[in-house]
Amino acid sequence: MCARVYIYRCTGCTYNSTILTEKRMEPLMITLSFLSLLFFLCILYEIASQTRDRCCYLLHYECHKPSNDRKISTKFCGEIIMRNKNLGLQEHQFLLRAIVNSGIGEDTYGPRNIIEGRENSSILRDGILEMDEFFIQTLDQLFQKTSVSPQDIDVLVVNVALLAPIPSLTSRIINRYKMRHDIKTFNLTGMGCSASLISINLVENFFKSKKNAFAVVVTSESIAPNWYSGKDKSMILTNCLFRSGGCSILLTNNRAFKDRAKMRLNCLVRTHLGASDEAHTCCMQKEDDQGTLGFFLGKNLPKVATRAFAKNIAKLAPKVMPLTELIRYAALKFLKRAAILNLKAGIDHFCLHPGGTAVIEEIRKGLGLTENDVEPSRMTLHRFGNTSASSLWYVLGYMEAKKRLRKRDKVWMISFGSGFKCNSCVWEVVRDLADGNVWEETIAGYPLKTTANPYMQQYGWIYQEKSESYTGEEPKNRSV
Amino acid sequence: MPQVLPSFSSSVKLKYVKLGYQYLVNHILTFLLIPIMLGISIEILRSGPRETLTILNSLQFDFIQVLCSCFLIIFVATVYFMSKPRSIYLVDYTCYKPPVNCRVPFSTFMEHSRLILKENPKSVDFQMRILERSGLGEETCLPPAIHHIPPTPTMEAARGEAEMVIFSAIDDLMRNTCIKPKDIDILIVNCSLFSPTPSLSAMVVNKYKLRSNIKSFNLSGMGCSAGLISIDLAKDLLQVHPNSYALVISTEIITPNYYKGSEKAMLLPNCLFRMGSAAILLSNKRRDSRRAKYKLVHVVRTHKGSDDKAYKCVFEQEDLQGKVGINLSKDLMVIAGEALKSNITTIGPLVLPASEQLLFLFTLIGRKIFNPKWKPYIPDFKQAFEHFCIHAGGRAVIDELQKNLQLSAEHVEASRMTLHRFGNTSSSSLWYEISYIEAKGRMKKGDRVWQIAFGSGFKCNSAVWKCNRTIKTPAEGPWNDCMDRYPVHIPEIVKM
Numbered sequence: 001m002c003a004r005v006y007i008y009r010c011t012g013c014t015y016n017s018t019i020l021t022e023k024r025m026e027p028l029m030i031t032l033s034f035l036s037l038l039f040f041l042c043i044l045y046e047i048a049s050q051t052r053d054r055c056c057y058l059l060h061y062e063c064h065k066p067s068n069d070r071k072i073s074t075k076f077c078g079e080i081i082m083r084n085k086n087l088g089l090q091e092h093q094f095l096l097r098a099i100v101n102s103g104i105g106e107d108t109y110g111p112r113n114i115i116e117g118r119e120n121s122s123i124l125r126d127g128i129l130e131m132d133e134f135f136i137q138t139l140d141q142l143f144q145k146t147s148v149s150p151q152d153i154d155v156l157v158v159n160v161a162l163l164a165p166i167p168s169l170t171s172r173i174i175n176r177y178k179m180r181h182d183i184k185t186f187n188l189t190g191m192g193c194s195a196s197l198i199s200i201n202l203v204e205n206f207f208k209s210k211k212n213a214f215a216v217v218v219t220s221e222s223i224a225p226n227w228y229s230g231k232d233k234s235m236i237l238t239n240c241l242f243r244s245g246g247c248s249i250l251l252t253n254n255r256a257f258k259d260r261a262k263m264r265l266n267c268l269v270r271t272h273l274g275a276s277d278e279a280h281t282c283c284m285q286k287e288d289d290q291g292t293l294g295f296f297l298g299k300n301l302p303k304v305a306t307r308a309f310a311k312n313i314a315k316l317a318p319k320v321m322p323l324t325e326l327i328r329y330a331a332l333k334f335l336k337r338a339a340i341l342n343l344k345a346g347i348d349h350f351c352l353h354p355g356g357t358a359v360i361e362e363i364r365k366g367l368g369l370t371e372n373d374v375e376p377s378r379m380t381l382h383r384f385g386n387t388s389a390s391s392l393w394y395v396l397g398y399m400e401a402k403k404r405l406r407k408r409d410k411v412w413m414i415s416f417g418s419g420f421k422c423n424s425c426v427w428e429v430v431r432d433l434a435d436g437n438v439w440e441e442t443i444a445g446y447p448l449k450t451t452a453n454p455y456m457q458q459y460g461w462i463y464q465e466k467s468e469s470y471t472g473e474e475p476k477n478r479s480v
Numbered sequence: 481m482p483q484v485l486p487s488f489s490s491s492v493k494l495k496y497v498k499l500g501y502q503y504l505v506n507h508i509l510t511f512l513l514i515p516i517m518l519g520i521s522i523e524i525l526r527s528g529p530r531e532t533l534t535i536l537n538s539l540q541f542d543f544i545q546v547l548c549s550c551f552l553i554i555f556v557a558t559v560y561f562m563s564k565p566r567s568i569y570l571v572d573y574t575c576y577k578p579p580v581n582c583r584v585p586f587s588t589f590m591e592h593s594r595l596i597l598k599e600n601p602k603s604v605d606f607q608m609r610i611l612e613r614s615g616l617g618e619e620t621c622l623p624p625a626i627h628h629i630p631p632t633p634t635m636e637a638a639r640g641e642a643e644m645v646i647f648s649a650i651d652d653l654m655r656n657t658c659i660k661p662k663d664i665d666i667l668i669v670n671c672s673l674f675s676p677t678p679s680l681s682a683m684v685v686n687k688y689k690l691r692s693n694i695k696s697f698n699l700s701g702m703g704c705s706a707g708l709i710s711i712d713l714a715k716d717l718l719q720v721h722p723n724s725y726a727l728v729i730s731t732e733i734i735t736p737n738y739y740k741g742s743e744k745a746m747l748l749p750n751c752l753f754r755m756g757s758a759a760i761l762l763s764n765k766r767r768d769s770r771r772a773k774y775k776l777v778h779v780v781r782t783h784k785g786s787d788d789k790a791y792k793c794v795f796e797q798e799d800l801q802g803k804v805g806i807n808l809s810k811d812l813m814v815i816a817g818e819a820l821k822s823n824i825t826t827i828g829p830l831v832l833p834a835s836e837q838l839l840f841l842f843t844l845i846g847r848k849i850f851n852p853k854w855k856p857y858i859p860d861f862k863q864a865f866e867h868f869c870i871h872a873g874g875r876a877v878i879d880e881l882q883k884n885l886q887l888s889a890e891h892v893e894a895s896r897m898t899l900h901r902f903g904n905t906s907s908s909s910l911w912y913e914i915s916y917i918e919a920k921g922r923m924k925k926g927d928r929v930w931q932i933a934f935g936s937g938f939k940c941n942s943a944v945w946k947c948n949r950t951i952k953t954p955a956e957g958p959w960n961d962c963m964d965r966y967p968v969h970i971p972e973i974v975k976m
Contacts, residue, residue, distance in 0.1 A: 168701030174785035190679030274685030
């Protein structure tokens with residue numbers, strides 16, 4: 001019995017100690033799991049707080065509408081072309097054809113020196129004046145309409161490809177608006193028509209490392225000092241297509257402004273084909289054979305643009321297309337059947353760079369879009385011409401003035417630029433938008449039923465001219 | 481001729497009062513902990529070793545409590561490391577060494593000057609006087625197009641110069657760091673006076689066949705401080721993109737900017753600006769922490785553009801004959817001093833040791849409360865930095881900064897010698913200066929370097945680097961063939 005008691009006691013002890021150990025294990029396991037859960041929750045919180053407040057919201061944008069005395073009608077364009085004595089009959093015919101087919105209307109704007117007839121003898125002040133008029137109008141309006149003070153701005157990015165004075169345009173703006181001394185400024189030049197999205201990319205990156213910041217992006221192109229006075233056909237085209245314009249955009253990552261914001265940046269993809277020599281040289285600023293500086297546009301430009309575009313879509317589509325569409329496309333590709341990605345499954349509005357009628361038509365056909373989809377770009381081209389980097393914002397303005405932008409719609413902006421680059425981004429509309437902006441007075445007249453150019457009628461006589469007898473002047477006895 | 485600079489600390493800022501208060505409050509725990517620890521150690525020493533041992537033995541380590549404490553430590557450490565900003569390392573950098581046939585000794589420069597500016601003999605005299613007092617040497621270089629009589633500043637020639645300076649620097653950099661072009665994720669090029677389309681960054685992408693998803697930026701018009709602006713941009717981008725390399729190219733293309741007029745203030749850049757470039761590789765990869773030369777500590781940017789005088793002091797404009805040039809105003813030194821003061825107000829609290837800051841604070845309080853006639857205390861930056869790289873903008877700039885920051889001749893030697901050997905190479909001069917210090921074998925691990933640059937606008941930017949490993953005198957570099965001749969004594973006036 002003692003042995004039994006002993007054994008019992010021992011086993012009891014072991015049992016007790018087992019119970020005790022088990023009893024100790026339970027709270028231990030509970031504590032362990034509780035602590036692990038807490039740990040992971042805190043890691044998640046840390047990650048969440050790092051990614052929160054990093055969204056890029058577009059608060060407001062102001063497009064530039066120059067004064068009416070800067071309007072350039074096609075008749076006026078014709079006069080400028082005809083007075084260039086460097087050009088002969090062939091060049092005139094080529095230019096007239098280009099202007100007629102460009103899709104540009106009668107109300108586009110040019111810089112003052114060209115209107116005053118000084119296109120070949122521009123001075124530095126002309127370029128700066130063109131920029132000043134743009135800054136004063138758009139930035140004043142921007143700060144007034146959003147009630148954000150210039151002293152609140154943390155980042156200022158200016159992109160104007162063809163003008164880089166000293167001090168830079170960013171300094172000019174800081175001087176005028178007396179901005180803070182610790183503001184971060186970036187002056188981008190030479191980056192072509194796609195520079196506007198590069199500036200947005202810069203701001204987007206900045207917002208990821210600094211909370212509650214405001215950024216202003218000022219995008220434009222300098223037309224005044226860049227008139228080409230030579231006769232190389234591939235360089236005169238830019239004289240006819242580019243017009244004055246610009247846009248100032250206010251962005252923030254402050255969540256308190258979420259409700260006042262217009263759009264939120266979803267994603268941005270940049271594609272650079274500079275590695276290919278053909279792509280790099282297809283649009284370039286250089287001297288012609290006579291030594292005159294101009295902007296060369298190569299014949300292979302459309303091909304290069306298509307390649308860049310395809311590469312860009314390949315990167316962007318997986319980020320914005322719904323999964324069902326991606327699976328459908330992948331399945332068809334796998335079965336080696338013809339497949340076109342239905343972009344409308346993920347995108348509601350298409351903001352195409354209005355580079356010219358041909359460009360818009362090519363993209364429309366390539367992507368399978370309807371006339372309604374490309375209407376904003378076509379109408380912008382007609383009303384404001386090709387304003388280079390800022391043209392996307394005029395297209396966006398059209399969509400807003402037409403009340404097309406509804407909450408949760410997705411807007412896709414695409415632009416091309418020298419280098420050769422194709423940049424695109426997708427915005428998500430935060431609330432229903434209906435601001436008339438720069439289109440307010442004219443939107444009622446759009447869309448136009450036809451963008452045919454009346455110029456052809458007026459200058460049609462040129463096609464009957466023979467080069468031997470061509471004097472560069474309209475014959476007095478022509479029949480209309 | 482040099483203007484009297486405003487008294488350095490005459491504008492007193494409440495920032496320093498706030499700083500002192502914050503410092504005391506932030507470190508209050510340290511201030512309290514030290515007496516507590518002292519008390520405990522005295523107690524332990526008093527009670528003797530045996531009593532201490534019995535106390536230790538009687539401690540009961542409850543497993544759960546131990547587990548909780550361990551978790552707390554791990555968890556706080558993880559949160560701390562996750563929220564810390566990424567370290568940015570400067571893996572390596574190279575400076576362009578121009579070929580001998582681009583050299584412009586004084587005699588060549590004056591001869592060309594007489595032929596090109598023959599309608600303006602006064603301009604020729606003026607240029608000679610500037611050159612005599614400039615602090616430049618006989619080995620500075622100008623691009624081939626400027627050697628022509630008259631200069632041929634075509635876009636093609638400017639592109640040629642850009643290709644020559646930029647590609648050589650990048651080739652050397654890639655060879656030294658053994659990286660492939662496909663590894664580069666971010667590319668930033670800054671060149672103030674030349675901005676072709678497609679940009680210089682596109683030119684680099686084309687030559688080296690960089691990836692199509694590269695993030696490239698081309699900064700222009702931002703003056704001699706643009707190099708530090710590019711570093712700041714690279715730093716912001718590297719915080720967002722993990723495991724990346726950023727290639728920063730700082731250069732100035734002289735070809736399009738030879739001024740042929742007669743306006744004196746606009747002739748100065750002809751005499752001072754010379755060709756040069758630097759290519760810098762930055763990384764945020766942890767494995768580069770071993771081989772990197774420097775670690776970026778701070779970048780502080782100050783923009784005085786809101787003041788009209790500051791904005792106009794370096795201004796590109798047309799003279800009365802319509803010739804374009806850069807006008808340097810007579811107030812340049814004063815404005816530079818103001819901008820520097822502003823920059824130092826921000827950077828001082830970040831880098832000065834507590835002792836300097838407290839001294840400044842006490843003199844400030846003293847001046848406010850007791851006696852306004854007390855002399856203001858100028859913080860001693862020599863305690864915060866071992867090496868100073870002042871942008872070699874011109875002799876006057878280096879002189880003034882030496883006086884203001886109370887630096888010795890050795891501290892500004894790198895700047896003076898760079899000005900002598902390479903001239904004012906604008907944004908890349910800071911890198912030639914650091915290269916001088918390395919070539920002299922003075923760069924040791926842990927040394928802190930302060931780079932200061934001024935630029936049009938008016939901007940003052942500074943960057944603080946910490947040396948990551950002791951750097952042996954490099955075998956190759958822009959200084960390797962002339963280092964034994966330096967430092968040279970630069971006379972006040974070089975008689976020609």
